[in-house]
Amino acid sequence: MFKNIIHHHASSSEDCAKLCCTRIEDFAVRIGRQVIFEDVNIHIHCGQLTALIGPNGAGKSTLLKAILGEVPHQGKLHYVDAKGKHTGHPVIGYVPQYLRFDVSAPTSVMDIFMACLSKRPVWLCSDKKLRPQVEKSLARVHAAHLIDRRLGALSGGELQRVLLALALDPLPDLLLLDEPVSGVDQNGLELFYEILADLREKEDMAIILISHDLNMVARHADQVVLLDKRVVTNGTPKEVFGDARTRRIFGMLAGGEAGSANDSKAESEVRG
Numbered sequence: 077m078f079k080n081i082i083h084h085h086a087s088s089s090e091d092c093a094k095l096c097c098t099r100i101e102d103f104a105v106r107i108g109r110q111v112i113f114e115d116v117n118i119h120i121h122c123g124q125l126t127a128l129i130g131p132n133g134a135g136k137s138t139l140l141k142a143i144l145g146e147v148p149h150q151g152k153l154h155y156v157d158a159k160g161k162h163t164g165h166p167v168i169g170y171v172p173q174y175l176r177f178d179v180s181a182p183t184s185v186m187d188i189f190m191a192c193l194s195k196r197p198v199w200l201c202s203d204k205k206l207r208p209q210v211e212k213s214l215a216r217v218h219a220a221h222l223i224d225r226r227l228g229a230l231s232g233g234e235l236q237r238v239l240l241a242l243a244l245d246p247l248p249d250l251l252l253l254d255e256p257v258s259g260v261d262q263n264g265l266e267l268f269y270e271i272l273a274d275l276r277e278k279e280d281m282a283i284i285l286i287s288h289d290l291n292m293v294a295r296h297a298d299q300v301v302l303l304d305k306r307v308v309t310n311g312t313p314k315e316v317f318g319d320a321r322t323r324r325i326f327g328m329l330a331g332g333e334a335g336s337a338n339d340s341k342a343e344s345e346v347r348g
């Protein structure tokens with residue numbers, strides 16, 4: 077209701093109560109005796125891109141699944157609208173890190189949309205009726221031309237955009253993205269971040285993105301959360317990348333640029 081009206085760029089420390097935001101309170105996931113993560117308290121503001129970074133096994137993907145309610149967890153999620161009233165649970169869209177499917181299957185992009193959008197069995201739905209809606213959804217992510225393409229024939233970046241289009245229908249309050257570690261080239265990556273910038277500005281959407289590309293995070297994120305089984309530090313990219321703990325975890329050189337969290341040098345320094 078208040079989308080498009082108020083476009084805040086609040087800092088992570090600003091009070092959530094006056095702004096449209098999602099509060100993640102005391103989130104923890106424990107599997108048996110193993111702590112996957114605990115003590116996670118973060119505010120996710122509308123119109124902002126919050127990047128979730130951390131070493132392998134830090135609990136990033138599990139945190140997204142906990143927010144989605146897909147793994148048992150402790151803690152609460154509060155969605156607060158622009159007037160500060162609690163409006164219950166946000167509508168959440170989710171793009172997974174990868175999709176398991178048979179690349180040789182004849183399933184097309186249109187088939188996937190039909191299966192996801194229609195509550196009726198796919199074979200009872202008319203392709204003609206849904207097609208304009210699917211084209212519109214795909215156009216939002218610059219992928220209308222892919223509608224009849226086989227899923228298995230899509231590039232990594234194209235598949236990521238198709239999954240994003242699915243996550244945007246219906247338009248969520250909170251969008252969760254688990255960036256693929258590989259398979260998306262630089263052009264695909266730039267286009268993806270451009271689309272995210274558009275969603276923030278035009279829809280005032282709150283976005284949480286897990287990313288291993290620290291350079292892209294430094295350039296595009298409004299807020300960065302460094303997770304390593306708990307929140308190590310969070311704030312603006314400048315604050316987080318300037319923090320000694322971030323440098324220690326990713327093995328960044330003093331005064332150096334943010335690199336890739338998957339960089340083998342960075343990883344060996346993390347382990348060392």
Ligand SMILES: Nc1ncnc2c1ncn2[C@@H]1O[C@H](COP(=O)(O)OP(=O)(O)OP(=O)(O)O)[C@@H](O)[C@H]1O
Pocket residue numbers: 107112130131132133134135136137138139
């Ligand atoms: N269902 C499960 N049962 C047991 N352990 C699990 C389960 N799910 C996740 N884990 C463990 O929790 C830890 C965190 O996993 P998670 O995938 O959330 O990390 P991540 O930060 O997303 O890592 P990456 O950057 O490598 O994708 C890992 O050690 C993983 O093995």
